[in-house]
Amino acid sequence: MSGVRGLLRGLGTTARTLTRRAHTAQYPHTEPTLPERSRGVIALLEENCTSCMLCARECPDWCITIDSHKETLPAQTEGGRERSHNVLDRFDIDFSLCMYCGICIEVCPFDALFWAPDFAYAEGDIRNLLHDKERLGTFMASVPESALPTAEEKG
Amino acid sequence: MQVVLNWGRRYSLWVFNFGLACCAIEFISASMARHDFIRLGVIPFAPGPRQSDLMVVSGTVTDKMAPAIRRLYDQMPEPKYVISFGACSNSGGPYWDSYCVTKGVDQLIPVDVYVPGCPPRPEALLHGIVTLQEQIAAETPGQARSRSGSRYADRPVTAGEVTRDLVAPPAQD
Numbered sequence: 001m002s003g004v005r006g007l008l009r010g011l012g013t014t015a016r017t018l019t020r021r022a023h024t025a026q027y028p029h030t031e032p033t034l035p036e037r038s039r040g041v042i043a044l045l046e047e048n049c050t051s052c053m054l055c056a057r058e059c060p061d062w063c064i065t066i067d068s069h070k071e072t073l074p075a076q077t078e079g080g081r082e083r084s085h086n087v088l089d090r091f092d093i094d095f096s097l098c099m100y101c102g103i104c105i106e107v108c109p110f111d112a113l114f115w116a117p118d119f120a121y122a123e124g125d126i127r128n129l130l131h132d133k134e135r136l137g138t139f140m141a142s143v144p145e146s147a148l149p150t151a152e153e154k155g
Numbered sequence: 156m157q158v159v160l161n162w163g164r165r166y167s168l169w170v171f172n173f174g175l176a177c178c179a180i181e182f183i184s185a186s187m188a189r190h191d192f193i194r195l196g197v198i199p200f201a202p203g204p205r206q207s208d209l210m211v212v213s214g215t216v217t218d219k220m221a222p223a224i225r226r227l228y229d230q231m232p233e234p235k236y237v238i239s240f241g242a243c244s245n246s247g248g249p250y251w252d253s254y255c256v257t258k259g260v261d262q263l264i265p266v267d268v269y270v271p272g273c274p275p276r277p278e279a280l281l282h283g284i285v286t287l288q289e290q291i292a293a294e295t296p297g298q299a300r301s302r303s304g305s306r307y308a309d310r311p312v313t314a315g316e317v318t319r320d321l322v323a324p325p326a327q328d
Contacts, residue, residue: 024191027281040276061249095271096245096259122270122283124290126245126261129271 036144039100040117042093043139048112051086055104055113063097064104065090091133096126114143157295164208164234165291166196168284171207171231173224175214178241178274182213185277195284204230209287210264211280213240215250216257228264236291238283239266242273249273 025032034040051068067090073083105113116139123129145151170192172182185192186199193199201207204227216224228237239260242248250256260266267290270283 022188024188024194025278026194027190027278028195028285032276032278061251094246095242096269097242097248097251098271099242099249099273119272119276119279120282122268122279122286124268124286126259126266126269129245129269 034117034119036117036146037115038117039102039115040119041095041115041121041139042098042105042136043114043116043143044091044093044133044136045112045114045140046088046091046133046137048110049088049091050110050112051088052109054107054109058103058107060101060103061094061097061099063094065092065094088133091136092130093136094130095121096129111149114140114147116140116142117144118142161292161294165288168197168209168236168287169201169207170197170199170209170211171201171204171227172199173210173212173214173227175212175216175220176241176243178213178243181274181277182211182240182280185280190277190281192281192284195281195288197284204228205232207231208234209236209238211238211240212244212260212264212266213274215243215248216260216263217255218257219255221257221263224260225263236267236287237264238268238270238280238287240270240280240283241275242271245269245271 051066053066056062056064056066066088068086068088070084071087073085075082102115105115118139121129121131172179172186174182184190197209204210208231210228210231212224228235237260239245243250243256244260247253247256247258251258257263268283268287270279272279275283
């Protein structure tokens with residue numbers, strides 16, 4: 001008898017499911033609603049980068065490559081001292097190696113790296129997974145407002 | 156003719172999951188009701204490699220596993236496609252410096268699409284599948300894609316050829 005009751009209960013569950021809509025997300029047609037800080041891709045704000053190499057040194061995978069050179073600014077005032085500053089030539093992240101730990105973002109003292117929620121950058125050629133600084137810069141557009149350093153000042 | 160062939164191949168990819176590590180969980184998630192890649196014509200749980208068109212290598216490929224991957228790839232009938240899913244199978248990922256991890260599954264078999272992530276989201280796999288379908292739509296039947304230039308791509312190999320020899324002991328003085 002209890003077997004029949006169990007069977008009926010199971011059929012009842014099936015019948016209830018029939019009345020519900022499917023919870024399938026229609027991904028290529030609709031974008032998923034991701035958490036704001038989800039770890040999709042690393043975006044680079046180039047003007048904040050001082051090529052201090054902290055991110056490249058802390059990266060457990062060594063997937064960040066930085067090249068820079070020094071430029072000298074002439075003295076601003078009479079008898080002043082010349083100043084030198086770093087100019088970023090190359091900032092590459094190899095996303096075929098990256099393990100998305102976010103240590104580079106944590107250690108960056110100048111707020112030049114951010115998480116962006118983009119995930120759709122599968123490539124047919126593995127060489128295209130090495131993103132240069134221009135491509136990393138394009139991801140800045142999708143960095144959430146609250147992650148930017150300006151959000152803190154606004155309060 | 157070409158359009159019809161490509162159209163048929165594009166939307167009936169029986170997939171063979173080579174799940175080796177945590178990325179396989181994301182693959183399973185992509186196959187379940189929430190993401191449901193049968194919508195895209197990718198049919199999971201092929202009975203075996205001989206009945207499948209697409210192999211998704213998800214996870215860390217070790218040198219020990221390499222002959223098995225190569226053998227199962229050789230058993231798949233043409234046309235066959237490979238998606239490398241996740242950092243480990245793309246290039247070794249966090250283990251690129253390890254003595255026993257293959258530095259990317261593309262050292263063994265030709266890969267059509269690389270999906271980055273550690274692990275990638277299920278949606279990233281769906282994006283990879285869409286990318287692969289675009290590649291299939293553009294190909295000439297019989298002249299499949301990324302295989303040229305790969306070391307072993309155009310001929311079946313025995314397991315012995317992709318197995319690394321034992322390291323010889325150091326020479327005695």
